[in-house]
Amino acid sequence: MSFDEKIAALIQRIPKLVDHLQTEEATKNALVMPFISALGYDVFNPQEVIPEFVADVGTKKGEKVDYAIMRDGDVIMLIECKCASSDLSQASMSQLYRYFSVTKARIAMLTNGVQCRFFSDLEEPNKMDDRPFLEFDLLDPRPGALEEIKKLAKEDFDLEEMLSTASELKYTSEIIKALSSQYESPDEEFVRFFFSKTNPGARFTASAREQFTPLVSKAFSQFISDKISDRLRSALQSETKSSKSDPQEDKEPAVDNGDASKEGVITTEEELEGFRIVRAIACRVVPPGRIAHRDTKTYMGILLDDNNRKPICRLWFNTKQKYLGVFDQQKVENRIPIDDPTDIYKHSDRIISIIELYDGAMNQEKPE
Known part of the structure; x- marks a missing residue:
């Protein structure tokens, strides 16, 4: 399985598991180890992954960091884990700080199995930065962040390439946070x-x-x-x-899936959650960046390649009874009653089937 497929499988499992992960060890086994595995590292091979890694630091003896990722006998990445319910903004990183300075690692990750924060030493050599250069949420997998994380995969690991973009990622992230803060509540200086x-x-x-x-x-x-x-x-x-x-394209019926620019359209958090779930399911067969949504006053349409000739499904969440609208090969919609966005996972096969239909047709049209 590819990185995208493994991450998609992990994303699908999280909503079912996260409320049951009451300890750090449970979080490691259910979420963190599969994430390391998705990066291509063998979690059962101590030449690649060392759990409970020990490197005595000064007067601190016997302290451990949860995982050390190895390459050619050297530590290339350190991972500190917290319980799934932990708030990473309040989590202690003292072990990561100490271990970062006494190993050859240039990348450190703090995670609760759902959110991940990646650090390096961009501000001062051999000293881990206080602020992460990349943050990632498995319940909201942004395509851009996924592409950056893939650079940490075993087959694609290129430390220099990762570090060359880390500084840009770090400050871009901080700028976005600042803009978001000003958008919600502009301060006096702004x-x-x-x-x-x-x-x-x-x-x-x-x-x-x-x-x-x-x-x-x-x-x-x-x-x-x-x-x-x-x-x-x-x-x-x-x-x-x-x-x-494209004459062939003209023969295909278009499906009206709305336009988010229409007045009165309100995209709810529940609709966005449904979209993320569909995107997570779709990751099994296509890159997440190919899944798009267009909202209307009555439903949210989810499309492949943002093309209204490739409708994947519709989310009818604006009434008391929610429905998932799925399409057959003739693009006829069938509405299925659901109680919660997570029920969409029960219909993964139908979502995958329609995506494969569109993708297969597109591949057949490509010249040899």
């Missing part, structure tokens, strides 16, 4: 910046701050909404051009 841009020379008084704060928040929200609309419009235009240039 509001002052836009006040000075729109009122050159004017004094930024308390009343100006009170007046401008909601305006900045509203403008920020509108800007993001416009960018999303532009991207969707561009994608739809490209799709239309593609379909006109």
Whole structure:
């Protein structure tokens, strides 16, 4: 199995297991070891993975770090595990700090089996940074983060390549966090910046701050909404051009799966959870980046390649009774009552089947 397939299988298991993992050892066995295995390392081979790794540090004797990943006899990555219910932001990393400085490891991971934080020594050589350069959530597997984690896989491991992008990843992540914080609640400095841009020379008084704060928040929200609309419009235009240039494509019926730019459309967290589950299932046969969604007032449509001629399913979550709409080979939708987004896993075979149908047809059309 490939990395994508193993990660997809692990992602599917997490919702069923996570509430039952009450200890650190249970978390290691159920989630962490499969994750290490997905990276291609043999968890039962001490030449590749050493559990309870000991490296005496100063006056600290006999302390252990949960796993050391080995290559050619040297430690290349250290892993510290916490219980699945642990908050990583509050977790102690003292062992990782100490072990990082006395081994050749340049990568360290802190994980509770669901969230993973990756550290290096970007700020000061041989001293682990306080802030991670990459964060990853197996319940929300972002395609970009998955691609970076694949660089840690046994077959693809290239330390220099990983470190060359680590700095960029670290600061990009911090910038995104800062923007997210300002989006939710713009602070005085952020509001002052836009006040000075729109009122050159004017004094930024308390009343100006009170007046401008909601305006900045509203403008920020509108800007993001416009960018999303532009991207969707561009994608739809490209799709239309593609379909006109491909006679075979014109023969296939299109399925209206909505447009997130329509007014009044509210994408709920429950719909996003359903989308993530479908994407996790789809990871068995296609890269996660090929799975997209378009929301409407009544349902969320999930598509392959963001193409409305390749509908995978629909999430009818806006009524008391939830439904999963699945498509057959003729693209006829069949609605199945479900109680919770996790029930989507029960219909994995139908989701995989329709994706394989589209992907198989596409591969057949490709020239030899």
